[in-house]
Amino acid sequence: MSQFERDLRESLRHREPPSGFAEKVLARSRESEARHTARRWLVAAAAVVLMIGGGIFVQQQRQQAEDERAKEQLMVGLRITGSKLRNVQERLSRIQERAVQRQSNP
Amino acid sequence: MTKIEFESVVRDHQRMVYSIACNFFHNDAIAEEVAQDVFLQLFEQHRTIQLGTHCVAWLRRSTVHRCIDAMRRSGFRQEMQVDCLPDIASEAPETDLLLQEGLRRLIASLPEKPRTVLILRYGEDMDVEEIGRTLQMPARTVWSHLQRGTAMIREKATRYLKENVLEGDRR
Numbered sequence: 001m002s003q004f005e006r007d008l009r010e011s012l013r014h015r016e017p018p019s020g021f022a023e024k025v026l027a028r029s030r031e032s033e034a035r036h037t038a039r040r041w042l043v044a045a046a047a048v049v050l051m052i053g054g055g056i057f058v059q060q061q062r063q064q065a066e067d068e069r070a071k072e073q074l075m076v077g078l079r080i081t082g083s084k085l086r087n088v089q090e091r092l093s094r095i096q097e098r099a100v101q102r103q104s105n106p
Numbered sequence: 107m108t109k110i111e112f113e114s115v116v117r118d119h120q121r122m123v124y125s126i127a128c129n130f131f132h133n134d135a136i137a138e139e140v141a142q143d144v145f146l147q148l149f150e151q152h153r154t155i156q157l158g159t160h161c162v163a164w165l166r167r168s169t170v171h172r173c174i175d176a177m178r179r180s181g182f183r184q185e186m187q188v189d190c191l192p193d194i195a196s197e198a199p200e201t202d203l204l205l206q207e208g209l210r211r212l213i214a215s216l217p218e219k220p221r222t223v224l225i226l227r228y229g230e231d232m233d234v235e236e237i238g239r240t241l242q243m244p245a246r247t248v249w250s251h252l253q254r255g256t257a258m259i260r261e262k263a264t265r266y267l268k269e270n271v272l273e274g275d276r277r
Contacts, residue, residue, distance in 0.1 A: 004260070007205060
C-alpha cells in the first residue's frame, strides 16, 4: 500500500457521531412506530366503517329489489284481475243485451 | 430483527453509517440527518432484514444511496477550489491533521461515483467486488472510478502544493 493510500485511509477513518445520536434515532423510531400504529388503527376503523356501510347498502339494494319484484307481481295480478273483470263485464253486458232484445221481441 | 436487536444495531453501526455520510458530504449536519434517515428506514424494514453481514451490507448500500439522493435533491455539490484547502505551511505537528482535512475536502468535492467508490474502498476497507455488489455495477467500472478518483485527488493536491508550498518558498 502506498503512502497516498495510507493517507486516504487515515482521512476516511470512522469517526464518532454527535453525542446522543443513537438516542435521537431511537426516539424517532418510537415516534414513527406510534404514527404507524395510529395509521393502522385508522385504516382498520375505515375498513370497519366501509364494511358496515357496504353491508347496509347491499341490504337496502336487496330490499329494494324485493319490493320491485313484489310490486311487479302485484301489477301482474292486478292486470289478470282486470282482464277477468273485463270478461265478466262483457258477458254481463251481452246477457243484459239479450234480455233487452227478448223483452222488446217477445 | 427484533426491536431490541434494532437498538443494538444502531449502537454498533452508528459510527459506520455516520462516517460514510460525513465523508460523502464533509458536512456534519447533513451527515447526521442522512444517517438518522438510514436507521429509520432500517426500523421500518427491520422485520425483513437479518442480522449480521446482510444488515451491514444493507446499511452501507442504503447510506450510499441516501447520500446520492440527498445530494441530487438539494443540488448540494461541494465544488472545492484549491484555495479552500488548509494552509499546510503551518506548524509541523499539525501537518498530518491538515493533510487529512484537505484530503477529506478533496474527496467530498469529487463527482458522486468516484467519491462513493473511494469512501467504500478506503473508509470501509471493501474490495472492488464488494463495492460492485453494493453499488450494483461491474467490478471493472468500480476499478475505473477508483482510478479516476485517486487521479483527480492527486492532480488537485499537486496543483495545490505547487501553488502554495512552492509559491511560499519563493516568497
